[in-house]
Amino acid sequence: MTSVWVVIPTYDERENLPTVVALARAALAGCDPPVDGSVLVVDDASPDGTGELADELARAHDDVHVHHRAGKGGLGGAYLAGFELALTGGADLIVEMDADLSHDPADLPRLIEAARHGADVVLGSRYVPGGGVEGWPLHRRLISRAGGRYAAAVLGLRLTDLTGGFKCFRAGALRALDGDLVHSRGYAFQIELTFHAARAGLEIVEVPIVFREREHGASKMTPAIAFEALWRVPLMRLGTVQPVPEHATAPAAVLGLRR
Numbered sequence: 345m346t347s348v349w350v351v352i353p354t355y356d357e358r359e360n361l362p363t364v365v366a367l368a369r370a371a372l373a374g375c376d377p378p379v380d381g382s383v384l385v386v387d388d389a390s391p392d393g394t395g396e397l398a399d400e401l402a403r404a405h406d407d408v409h410v411h412h413r414a415g416k417g418g419l420g421g422a423y424l425a426g427f428e429l430a431l432t433g434g435a436d437l438i439v440e441m442d443a444d445l446s447h448d449p450a451d452l453p454r455l456i457e458a459a460r461h462g463a464d465v466v467l468g469s470r471y472v473p474g475g476g477v478e479g480w481p482l483h484r485r486l487i488s489r490a491g492g493r494y495a496a497a498v499l500g501l502r503l504t505d506l507t508g509g510f511k512c513f514r515a516g517a518l519r520a521l522d523g524d525l526v527h528s529r530g531y532a533f534q535i536e537l538t539f540h541a542a543r544a545g546l547e548i549v550e551v552p553i554v555f556r557e558r559e560h561g562a563s564k565m566t567p568a569i570a571f572e573a574l575w576r577v578p579l580m581r582l583g584t585v586q587p588v589p590e591h592a593t594a595p596a597a598v599l600g601l602r603r
């Protein structure tokens with residue numbers, strides 16, 4: 345049976361975590377043909393107690409796992425640590441998904457199906473027919489759209505949604521990427537990972553998803569995180585991405601390579 349690990353990074357997601365974990369487990373259980381599903385929560389010592397809540401869920405369910413990191417280290421590092429654990433755990437497919445229910449767990453089977461049909465990387469995309477965004481004011485839509493177009497143009501990629509964070513990877517695709525090359529911490533991480541996948545010649549497909557603005561908790565998006573994406577994109581293209589200080593990415597290691 346295909347082993348699927350859904351990696352969910354959390355920082356102060358207490359109100360959302362039980363729901364997102366329950367819905368993800370239900371969606372995995374509903375996959376046809378069946379999959380062997382696991383959920384991995386990567387928590388950065390959330391002050392609101394999300395980590396302890398995740399531990400409770402893991403005690404209640406064998407297929408729920410938690411990785412605790414010492415402090416808020418950014419989305420990129422959380423994902424790299426989560427990917428590595430999923431690969432070590434025997435994952436065939438690895439999914440990234442936000443905890444705040446902006447990504448609908450009911451879409452999981454479609455992302456998984458696309459990967460099972462041969463795609464190396466599946467992007468949940470807001471900007472292909474059938475996709476969309478709900479609950480965003482016009483200016484946020486425009487910034488997201490313009491940011492995606494800018495990144496695609498600079499990187500020479502014909503993909504519509506490079507900044508999204510609802511993706512499915514084949515284990516082999518993650519192993520083929522050199523984790524050392526992924527330096528970004530915030531949203532630029534999403535762009536960088538997909539860029540490296542494209543440069544490695546992996547097959548990337550987009551499947552439509554509808555993104556819904558969160559109802560509970562607060563976004564961790566800051567102007568600095570958005571700005572990071574802006575200046576890192578040309579550096580990615582030039583192949584001169586600046587590494588961030590070691591403490592910022594630890595314990596993120598080389599994807600699947602350091603054991």
Ligand SMILES: Nc1nc2c(ncn2[C@@H]2O[C@H](COP(=O)(O)OP(=O)(O)O)[C@@H](O)[C@H]2O)c(=O)[nH]1
Binds near residue numbers: 355357388416417442
């Ligand atoms: N572990 C961890 N998770 C994070 C960090 N920053 C954001 N997240 C999580 O990443 C997901 C997306 O973040 P969010 O703030 O909703 O971003 P937005 O949807 O772009 O506003 C959520 O599940 C957050 O809890 C971080 O530094 N560490």
Ligand SMILES: [Mg+2]
Binds near residue numbers: 444446563
């Ligand atoms: Mg969000």
